Every structure is written in structure tokens, then in C-alpha cells.
Amino acid sequence: MAFKQVSSPHAHAAQNTSQVMKLVLLATIPGLAALTWQFGWGSFINVVLASVTAVCCEAAIVKMRGRSISFYLGDYSAVVTAVLLGLALPPLAPWWVVVVGTVFSIVVAKQLYGGLGYNPFNPAMVGYVVLLISFPIQMTTWVAPLALLPAGAAHPGLVESLQIVFAGYSPADGVTGATPLDVFKHSSGLLVDQVYDREPLFNQAMFAGAGWEWVNLGFLLGGIVLLSQRIFTWHGPVGMLGALALMSIIFWDSGSSSSPGSPLMHLFSGASMMGAFFILTDPVSSAVSNRGRLIFGALIGVLVYVIRAWGNYPDAVAFAVLLANFAAPFIDNYTLPRTYGHTDRRRATEKEED
């Protein structure tokens, strides 16, 4: 009798990386549903188009690298990147915007660095920023939310949307419009209350901008599901949302004309919730320890607010995340947990214990 030689542990929990990725995909459904409900078919088309492109790119690169295509496509990481990018892009953006962004995300930001697990920057955000800088017009044209459509008008149907995306048809008048963060960016001279009174985007809304608040609630719901499934810990999202709330409270300025907006608006507008639960929780490019992730999240929260309030862009999750990606190794150096039996936490680069 000769037995198989395997090293311990022999038992293994049933979860695998593919399942983690699939769960993340499922958790985006509430957000995608809210986007589709409030802004029409555009986001759905983005997501599908980006996914197809991502799978093709991933397969091509994996083949060029001489690896097993089925094994590497089976981890679903390319689809997750594509879906997140698709959700972040403006609905009804031209097809080539989506394709260029996805190719950049998968080929340059992910595979050229070594594939899954080796990318220092969040691939979806790299794709997004490349597009934002290269094609500012296409990237800042947002569809108006359901509540703000002209009387009798509706979002284009699926066929019409496909024509707009692929054949360059122009959407009907009134279908595009500003976002809540755009409004605040350009509303100097008005008190916050006045903005809320005058702007249909706010006076048609509950608390943070018509349509956007639903989208953010959708992503919040998905995020809570992932949190309850222990896909990630609370540290990153709480760090970011906490810092964002804190910043917007500190600079709220009791709603004066120079106020950058209320905490509620900042938490539930733009990409806040999606960023907090789906973008900065990318474990590959974030800090490692729980404490590190709390600081990493807080840094993103602060940066998002700073760029929104005083920078040139209305929203800033992508820039904030990439900047924090740069800082992650630095954060890691100082945030090692204290190990059992040691009096102090150590630094990752120290040579000998004090």
C-alpha cells in the first residue's frame, strides 16, 4: 500500500475565487436595475458590451501568454472588471468608448502587469480615467433621470438605444442632462436651499438628486449583501463613507452659497456607493490589513471630497481610487497587525524587532 503524499491542511472550505467573483457580479444587480430603471437601457448595453470585449481580450492575452484559457476565464475576474466599468460609464455612450475603455482595462491595466492578482491599479478605474481624459465630451454626457424627462417623453427603448450606441443616432431632445454633482459644481452664488428649490434634479428628488439616490441605494444594498457574505470586511467602505461624510459635514458651511453640498448628497450622489462597495474593495490593488483598509478607504473619501469640492471634475471616485492605489504599499508598511505574543505592531520593512 502506497498512499498519496499531500501536505496539510487536508480539509478545505468549499468557497473558491470563481464563486467570490460570481457573488460580486450578482451583487451589482440592484445597482444595474436602478440604473436601467432611472436612466434607460444604456447601462445595460454598456455592461454587456464591456463584458464581451473583456472576455475576448482576456482570452487573447491568456492565449498569447501560453496559459489555459478556460482556467483563467473561469475565475470571472475579467467579467467583474468589465461590469464595473460598464456601470461607471455614461449610459448611451458610443460603443467605441466602451470598447476602448475595456481593452485598456484588461490588456494594459491587468494583463500587462501579470494578470489577476498582480495589477497595482484598479483596472476598471484605469480604463475609466483613460476615457475621461481622452473623450471628455462623451464621458460627461449623462442621460436625464426618469423624473426629469420632458412630459410625455420616455427613455429610448432597447432597439433605439442600440441604434444610438452603435450607429451614432442622436438621442431625442431632453434625454440628456446634468448630474447633481455637475449642478453643484456650477451653482456658485446660490444657497444650498435655493439650489434644492430651483433645480428640478433636486426638487423632484427625495434627498440627493433624482435617479442618483436610487442608483446609490441599489449599490448600497448589493454592498451590504457582500458584507454579510464576508466577501470583504467593513473597513474599506466605512473608511471611505465615513471620511466623505466627515468632510462634507466640516465644509457644509450651513448651506451657504459656497457650500459644496450636504453630506447626504455626497453620500448618495455620483459613484459614492458604487465606489465604496465595489471599487475600493478590489482586494488586489487596495491595502492589505484591516487597519490599512480603513486608512485606504478614508484616504479615498477625503480625496473624493477634495476633488468634488475644489477640483476640476464633478466626480472623483476613479481619481481618488487610483491615487490611493499608489499609496497602498506605503500604508501597508505601517499597518501590520499586532501578532499574538508581541507587544507592538511591526513595520513591513524593518530588519529586526526593537
Place this chain on the structure above:
Amino acid sequence: MSRTWVTPGGVHPPENKHQSLTQPIGQLPIPEKLIIPLSQHIGAPATPCVEIGQQVLKGQVIAQATGVVSIPMHAPSSGTISAIEHRPIAHASGMLAPCIEITTDGADTWIEHEGISDYEHISPSKLIEMVGNAGISGMGGAGFPSAVKLNPGRQRPIDTLIVNATECEPYITADDSAIRERAGEIIEGIKILSAILDHPTNIMIGIEDNKPEAIAALAPHVEDSGISVVVFPTKYPSGGEKQLIYILTGKELPAGKLPADEGMICINIGTTYAIKRAVIDGEPLISRVTTVTGDAVGTPRNYDTLIGTPVRHLLEHNQFDEQAGGRVIMGGPMMGFTLPSADVPIVKTTNCILAPSYAEIPDDDPAQPCIRCGMCAEACPVSLLPQQLFWYAQAEEHDRLEAHNLFDCIECGACSYVCPSNIPLVQYYRAAKGDIRKAREEKVKSDHARERFEFHKERIEQAEREKEAKRAARREATQQAKADHLAATASGGAAPSAPATATPASAVPSSSAADIIAAAQARAAAKQANPEDQRAKLERTIASAEQRLKMAEEKLAEAINDDSGKQDKLSAAVENTRQKLEQSKSKLAELAE
């Protein structure tokens, strides 16, 4: 009930303990052969004190302890010593180690033995000696000689005695069933320990809440005994020594310290039973409770197994189905190691033989990339960052690994258990620890060599300086002599015979430099003059070189046989020796001419 503390991390793998608890502890027929490894413990292997062919009785000493940190071995049954040789043993590497084989006679005749019941009036040192002579080593995990653990000579008195009945590994029920059936004797053993340790104030039995029957069995025996049974929630790995100490006392054992440094002793509950048998009954440690379980065996249950019983014997008596599973594990599914074959014997630390079916423990899926999801860090009971350790282990960055406290890893396997990418993390850590230990040893060696070299250099320089000083002195002396001579010729004016007399005069002037030169010349001349000595010396050199060559060639042949990877080095050495030999031979030939 006492307060307990909660350790960070931990996992909850399926317990699978009920399968082996349906029947009481069983007894197997005595196996035909018993194989007793000489090293079943931490420390020096025991030294055999029997000969092949010798009759031994059950309980007779067959190997003596070697030094202080060692234990003796006893014959687990009566019979004849049939071999003393290397055999495969229960070791993760599948290595061979020296063993004594006993062919049993089936009579199971005990050697004369007697214990003492009045242990309260025996000195602790005498009790410790009894424990040592009974060959008891820790039966929970590492197998540290118990007598050494209990021996005083420590800085501070022991105020806390922790008895580890956690048994947190899935499947294993050896301690559980032993407590159910032998609670009285176990408590007796703990009382002996208490006497040895001069009655510590806290005596706690730590046990997980998944063993209600065992807890109930202990209850009547601990009443008014000062021993408390502390029950805490089931979580793997609560049974690690460091984890249990924290759970029961809220104190962390500082890195690099032993429990005794903190006034604590932690001992496995199976060991306390062995101590009772040793002291009260005078029986050495020759059997232990071992769980045989897993879906590949017909009837999972516990056996009182003789030390040295081949695993094959256990499996065959349990309708083991070889086709059902691929591996047989000694220990549990988290920290146990696979056996190379069924021929390895049960040792003093073997608490479980697990033969899982493929359905229970399937073959591993290929590892996917690490995405640093951090689930491993959440599971780590000592708050490490397993994902970072993995990266640095791959990159062989030893400094980083040490900064991340690699050596605090207890190899419990919780990280690998939860890893969604199926990465064999613990294996990376084991390999990295081995590499670092090797690098440390090499550093010590190279430091030593460097010191020697620097000392050598210093010595040579010193000698050179002394020589230089002598040369300078000589030069000065010569110049002085020349000057004297010139002065003499100049002042003498007419002294034609001067050169003739001056030579001896200038050479002789009792300057030490001249003496040295003369002595050296004399030595050289003597050497030249004595070819006999020179020949004898060369012949000696040749003889020893021939001897060396022969040995080197033998070693090389051995290495080629073993395929040990040393061939290159050894063949270079052989070549070297051969060249030296030839050089000496040709010199001898020259001399003969």
C-alpha cells in the same frame, strides 16, 4: 463557571466527531510485529539496550534515555527482539529512522512492576523521575518529554496548571472517549501533577463545548478538588497551547517564551492519564488511545493501541477500503500528515489515523492566483497577514518574512482552509521557515569562517611586521658595520690586511641578524644533507594521500548510488586528491634519481 477569552480568527470546519464515538474504546488483537521508533519525542533518540534475539517482557526497557531531554522506550508486549534497524516512521517527510522490532509471543507477559498510591508523601523529584522512567512525552502534539517539562529549576513557581482537553481538530475523539471512560484516573493524574508542581492555585481543564458527555463525566470527579473544568465555544484552533492559554487566562504568551516562564504549565489530558498509570500502577507508557476514522474504514472508533502497532494492523481490522480514498493521514485533517505507507507504526503522539474517502477529502483543485482577499487574515489565530507572507515566501524575501512574524505562525492551516484560490499557504511557510533556518545556520558558519580568516590575516600581518622590524634592524646593523669598517680603514690608513680580517669581523660582530641568517642556512643545509628524512616524509604523504583517495572514491560511489546530488563535489574532491598523490609520487621519483 470561569470567564473565557476569545481568540482572533479561527475557523469552523465540519467536526465529524460523531462517527468514531458510537462505540467504546476497543482493544485490538496483539499485532505479530511491533515497531518501536527510538525517537518519538522532541530531544535525543533513545539508545537501544537490548540485542537481537533477546526475549523481552511487556513493560521492559528496550532503549535508554540519551541525556536529559530524552525518554526511554519500553516493550509494549512480550516477545523477541527481531530487528534493530532503520524503518519508515510517522514523519511528514516519509523518512526512515532507527527502530526496534519486537516479534510478539502473544502471551503479553508483564514484567514485574509496582506503583505507589501514596504519592502525596513522595518528593516531587522522585515523582518526576517516575514520570521520566515511564517514557512519557506529551501525547497531544509535539511529544516533549514530560519529566523535563515538569522539572523545577525555573525562575518562578508554577501558579497555573492547564490541562488541554480541547481536541479542536475535526474527526479526532481520542481524548473525548478517554475522558468519558477514564475520568477518574485522569483526575488522579492531574492530582499527581498538582503534587509535583507544589499545588498550583489555578488548575483548569480546558475543553470545547462540543463534548458534553466528557464534561459530564469529569464533573463528579472534580468536585471539591480545586480543579475547574472550563468550557468554551468550539473553534479551530483553540487547542493550540498559545491559544488555550489566552482563552483560559486572557494572557498572551510573549513571543519566544515558554509557558513555565509565565508560571504556567500546559499539558495534554492524555498525558495526565499516562502519568497516573506510571505513578500509581507503575506501568510505563506502552499504549495510547487512537482514533481510527474516515469513510474509507468500515467502523470508525477508538482503540487502546499498543505503541509500535503498524498502521496496517489498525486499518485491516477496520475493513479499510484502499480504493475509496487516496490518502491516509496521521493526525487530523487540519494539521495531520499523510503516511507514505501502512507500515509505519503508531507512536506516543498518534491520536488519530484518518482514512478519508475521495468524497470527504477530494484531491486539491489547482491553485488560482492570490487576489489578497484577506480571508486568510480573518482566519489567522495569531493575527498574521498570510497573504503577504505568501507573496514574500514566493519572492524569498527573508527580511520581509521575518518582519511579518513568519516564525509566529503555528501552521494550524486555517488560512489554507479558507483560501478561495486553493493556495497551499502553509506549505509555503514551512518551506520558507526551512530556508530561513538554513540561511541562519550558514550565516553563523560564514561568520565563523570570516572571523577565522580575519584572525589569520591579522596573524600573518603581525608576523610580517615583526619580520620587517628584524630586517630593518639587520640593515641598520650592516650599515653600522660598514660605517665602522670605513672609519677603521680611513683612520688606520695603512692596513692592507684589513679586508682579510674584516670579513669575519663584520660578519661575526655579535649582531643577532647574522645569527638568524646563519641558523636558517644551517637548517636548509641540514635538509639538503638529509635525503633520507625527505624520502620518508614523502612516502608518508603518499601513503596518506592514497588512503584519502580510496575513501573519496568510496564516498563518490555511494553518492552515485544514492543519487544524492553530491556527485559533482565528490568527484572534484577525488580528482584533487589524485593530483596531489601524483605530485608526491613524481617528487619521490626525482629524489630517487
